[in-house]
Amino acid sequence: xxxxIPPGKVFRKVDVxxxxxxxxxMKDCFVDLNDDSIxxxxxxxxxxxxxxxxxxNIITLKEFTIYxxxxxxxxxxxxxxxxxxxGKHPTDVTPQVVVGKNVQKYNPAAHTKYGSFWxxxxxxxxxxxxxxxxxxxxxKEDRQHIGDSPKAT
Numbered sequence: 001x002x003x004x005i006p007p008g009k010v011f012r013k014v015d016v017x018x019x020x021x022x023x024x025x026m027k028d029c030f031v032d033l034n035d036d037s038i039x040x041x042x043x044x045x046x047x048x049x050x051x052x053x054x055x056x057n058i059i060t061l062k063e064f065t066i067y068x069x070x071x072x073x074x075x076x077x078x079x080x081x082x083x084x085x086x087g088k089h090p091t092d093v094t095p096q097v098v099v100g101k102n103v104q105k106y107n108p109a110a111h112t113k114y115g116s117f118w119x120x121x122x123x124x125x126x127x128x129x130x131x132x133x134x135x136x137x138x139x140k141e142d143r144q145h146i147g148d149s150p151k152a153t
Contacts, residue, residue, distance in 0.1 A: 001045075002067040002078040002103070008032050009039065011079055011095050016040060028081075028090050030063070039063050046087025071100040078103075 005011075012031045015024035016038070030039040048059045048066055059066040071078040078100055082093040124132065 001081055001083070002071040002098070002100075003041070003081050004065040004067075004071075005077055005079055005097070006030055006039065006064050008034065011041070013090055014038060026090050041081075042083070042087050042090060045081070045083050049083070049086050070103060070105060071098075073104050074100045076100050 009030040009032055012029055013026050014029045014031060016027040016029065027040050028042040030041055031037075044061055044063065045066065048061060052059055057068045057070075059068070067078070076099070077097050080096050080098055080103075082091055082095075084091050
């Protein structure tokens with residue numbers, strides 16, 4: 001899953017007390033480095049996954065947004081987070097910060113260009129591009145049936 005990162009926050013594992021007379025336990029949190037405010041990420045994800053209905057891929061919370069499959073195709077940064085037992089325990093996998101555009105699934109409709117040639121997508125020098133276009137034109141003329149052509153089509 002991917003989490004939107006609140007402005008000014010970083011991911012940390014923090015010792016958090018649930019109440020005054022309990023022992024501290026490690027929790028996954030978003031921590032503000034300026035004023036040391038803490039958002040207990042693990043508990044929010046646990047509650048969100050528990051109350052989430054099937055069908056939607058986005059869970060919007062007050063502090064951040066959870067994207068279950070892929071984040072939006074933007075230049076924004078997202079945290080890859082793998083909850084341990086749906087948020088009951090801190091994550092075992094080290095979260096990474098990724099850019100939304102870099103983790104999109106391959107969509108052939110977005111990448112396929114009909115009617116364009118392979119050499120148009122490459123950065124060829126002008127001499128090489130001219131040579132390729134001349135060879136392409138020669139092959140096109142060879143494929144045409146004009147009179148008795150000895151070349152196969």
